[in-house]
Amino acid sequence: MAAGVGKTFRMLLEGHAELEAGRDVVVGLLETHGRSETAGLAEGLPMVPRRRVRYRETVLEEMDLPAILSRSPELCLIDELAHTNAPGTEHHKRYEDVEDVLAGGIDVISTVNVQHLESLNDHITELSGIRVRETIPDAIIGAADEVVLIDVTPEALLTRLRAGKIYAPERIDAALNNFFRIENLAALREVALRHVAEEVGAKRLTTELVGSREESLAADAPQAVGERLLALVEPYPGSQRLVRRAWRSAQRLGAELDLLWVRAPGRALPEDEERSLAALRQLASVLGARMLEEESDDLAAAIVDVAAARGTTYILVGRSRPARGLARLRVPLPQRLMQCLPGVDVRIVADRSGRSTSERP
Amino acid sequence: MNAFVIALVAVAGVLVGVAAGYWLPPHGRVPARDSSQAERRILLPFTGQEISRRSLEAAVRLAKAENAIIMPAFLARVAMNLPLETALPVQSARGMPLLEAIEQRVSSQGIPVDSRVGRGRSPRDALRKLIEEEHFDRIIVSADEDPRAGGLSYDDLRWLLERVPAEILILRPAPQDTRRISADALSGHF
Numbered sequence: 001m002a003a004g005v006g007k008t009f010r011m012l013l014e015g016h017a018e019l020e021a022g023r024d025v026v027v028g029l030l031e032t033h034g035r036s037e038t039a040g041l042a043e044g045l046p047m048v049p050r051r052r053v054r055y056r057e058t059v060l061e062e063m064d065l066p067a068i069l070s071r072s073p074e075l076c077l078i079d080e081l082a083h084t085n086a087p088g089t090e091h092h093k094r095y096e097d098v099e100d101v102l103a104g105g106i107d108v109i110s111t112v113n114v115q116h117l118e119s120l121n122d123h124i125t126e127l128s129g130i131r132v133r134e135t136i137p138d139a140i141i142g143a144a145d146e147v148v149l150i151d152v153t154p155e156a157l158l159t160r161l162r163a164g165k166i167y168a169p170e171r172i173d174a175a176l177n178n179f180f181r182i183e184n185l186a187a188l189r190e191v192a193l194r195h196v197a198e199e200v201g202a203k204r205l206t207t208e209l210v211g212s213r214e215e216s217l218a219a220d221a222p223q224a225v226g227e228r229l230l231a232l233v234e235p236y237p238g239s240q241r242l243v244r245r246a247w248r249s250a251q252r253l254g255a256e257l258d259l260l261w262v263r264a265p266g267r268a269l270p271e272d273e274e275r276s277l278a279a280l281r282q283l284a285s286v287l288g289a290r291m292l293e294e295e296s297d298d299l300a301a302a303i304v305d306v307a308a309a310r311g312t313t314y315i316l317v318g319r320s321r322p323a324r325g326l327a328r329l330r331v332p333l334p335q336r337l338m339q340c341l342p343g344v345d346v347r348i349v350a351d352r353s354g355r356s357t358s359e360r361p
Numbered sequence: 362m363n364a365f366v367i368a369l370v371a372v373a374g375v376l377v378g379v380a381a382g383y384w385l386p387p388h389g390r391v392p393a394r395d396s397s398q399a400e401r402r403i404l405l406p407f408t409g410q411e412i413s414r415r416s417l418e419a420a421v422r423l424a425k426a427e428n429a430i431i432m433p434a435f436l437a438r439v440a441m442n443l444p445l446e447t448a449l450p451v452q453s454a455r456g457m458p459l460l461e462a463i464e465q466r467v468s469s470q471g472i473p474v475d476s477r478v479g480r481g482r483s484p485r486d487a488l489r490k491l492i493e494e495e496h497f498d499r500i501i502v503s504a505d506e507d508p509r510a511g512g513l514s515y516d517d518l519r520w521l522l523e524r525v526p527a528e529i530l531i532l533r534p535a536p537q538d539t540r541r542i543s544a545d546a547l548s549g550h551f
Contacts, residue, residue: 122448126443126452129440131443131447279475
C-alpha cells in the first residue's frame with residue numbers, strides 16, 4: 001500500500017518462520033530505510049552481502065544476483081521488487097533479477113507497493129497527483145503463488161509517520177505534505193484491497209477448476225488473470241463509442257486496452273477522417289489506452305498478428321457495414337477472427353443510438 | 362445449342378444479380394445520412410457528471426434546423442504537477458458515461474454526433490486547446506452551470522465571448538428548470 005505499512009517486517013517474519021521450519025533461507029536484499037526495528041528483525045537470518053557497482057564516479061550498492069544463484073538457497077527474501085538497478089548489473093529492473101532467481105529453482109518472498117503496478121499507475125497518479133516512475137508488469141504479481149496484503153488504516157500509518165517510525169524526523173513534514181495525506185492513503189488502501197481481492201478471486205477460480213471435468217479450461221485460466229483487450233477502430237465518429245465501451249470493459253476486468261486501426265497501404269485520409277483519427281488518439285491518451293496503427297491490405301491477418309504479439313484475450317469490433325456484391329459471400333470478420341484466434345473472445349459491440357431512451361427529469 | 366443458351370442466360374442472370382446487389386442498398390437498410398453534407402458543427406462542452414437538458418435540447422434544435430453535427434466535448438482537468446498527457450481514468454469514469462448518454466440521445470434523433478475529449482490545466486485551458494484544434498461554428502453553454510460541480514464558470518463564459526471567434530449561445534439561467542442529463546439516461550449497460 002505505502003512505505004511504512006510493514007511489508008519488509010512481514011517478509012522477515014515469514015523468513016524466520018521458514019528458517020525455524022528447517023528451510024534454507026537467505027536475505028538476498030534488505031532495505032531497512034534506517035528503521036531499527038526492521039534491522040533488528042533481520043538478525044539471525046543469513047544475508048547475501050550487497051555488491052558494489054561503480055557508475056559515473058559513484059559507487060552504488062545493489063543486490064548480488066550471481067552470489068544468490070551460486071549460494072542457491074531454498075528461499076530468498078528480496079525487498080523492493082520495483083527497484084531499478086544501477087547500470088552495469090545483469091538486468092535493468094529487480095523483478096527481472098527475481099525471475100532469474102525463480103528460474104534457478106529458488107523460492108522468493110518480495111515486497112512491493114500497489115502504486116508500482118503498471119496497470120494501476122495512471123489511476124493512482126490521478127488520485128494522488130504523484131507519478132510513480134518505477135513500475136512492474138502486473139504479470140509478475142499474477143504469477144506469484146500467494147499475494148499477501150499488508151493492510152494498515154491511514155490513521156495508523158500517519159501515527160507511525162509522526163512518531164518517526166517510517167522516515168527520519170527531517171523528512172516527516174515533507175512526507176505529510178505530499179504522499180502521506182489521508183485522502184491519498186485511503187485511496188491507495190482501497191485500490192490495494194480491491195486489487196488483491198480480484199487476484200484472490202482469479203486464483204480461486206483456477207484452483208477450483210483443477211482436477212474437475214473442466215480441467216482443460218484450467219490450463220487457460222492463468223492467462224485470464226492478465227486480460228488484454230483489443231478494440232478495432234476506424235477513423236469515423238462511431239468508433240469513439242466502441243472505444244468507450246471497450247475501456248469500460250477493460251476497467252471492469254482490470255485489463256489493459258489496445259486500440260488498433262488497420263490502414264490500407266498508400267491511402268491518403270480525407271480531412272474528416274484525419275480529424276476523427278486525431279480525436280481517437282486523444283481519447284486513447286486520456287483513457288490510458290494504447291493506440292496501434294498498422295498498414296495492411298489484409299485486415300484479418302493484421303489483427304491476428306497484433307493480437308498474437310500483444311497477448312490479446314478479448315477483441316471488440318463494431319457493427320460491420322452491410323456487405324455488398326460478392327463481398328456478401330466472404331466470411332464475416334468476427335468469424336474469421338474466431339477461426340484464426342482460438343481462445344480469444346470476440347465481442348461485437350452494439351450501437352444503442354437507435355434505441356429509445358426514456359425521458360428523465 | 363440449347364444448353365449453351367441456358368448457360369448464357371444463367372451467367373447473365375448471375376451477373377445482373379451481383380450488379381444489383383452491389384448498386385442497390387440491402388433490404389431494410391436506411392440510407393445513412395451523408396455526414397459530409399452536414400458542414401456546420403455545434404460544440405457542446407461539459408466538465409461534470411451532468412449537463413442541463415436545456416443545453417442539449419437547444420443543441421438538438423439548432424442541429425436539426427441547420428443540418429449540423431453536434432460535438433459533445435468532455436473537458437478534463439490535469440493537475441499542475443502532472444504531465445499534460447497523463448491518462449485520467451478517474452475523471453473518465455465520470456465523463457465517459459455522460460458522453461455516451463448524450464450521444465445516444467442525439468443519435469436517436471437522427472442527428473450526427475462526433476464526440477471529443479479535451480484535456481488541459483483547467484476547463485478553460487482544455488476548451489482553448491479544443492478550439493484551436495477543431496473546426497466548429499457554434500458553442501452552446503448554459504449559464505446556470507454550477508462551477509463547483511465542474512461546469513464552466515461565469516469567468517470562463519466571459520472569456521468565451523471575448524476570445525472565441527464563433528457564435529456562442531449562452532442559455533440564461535432558468536432556476537425553475539432543473540432538469541439535467543446524466544449517466545442515468547444511458548440506455549443499456551455501459
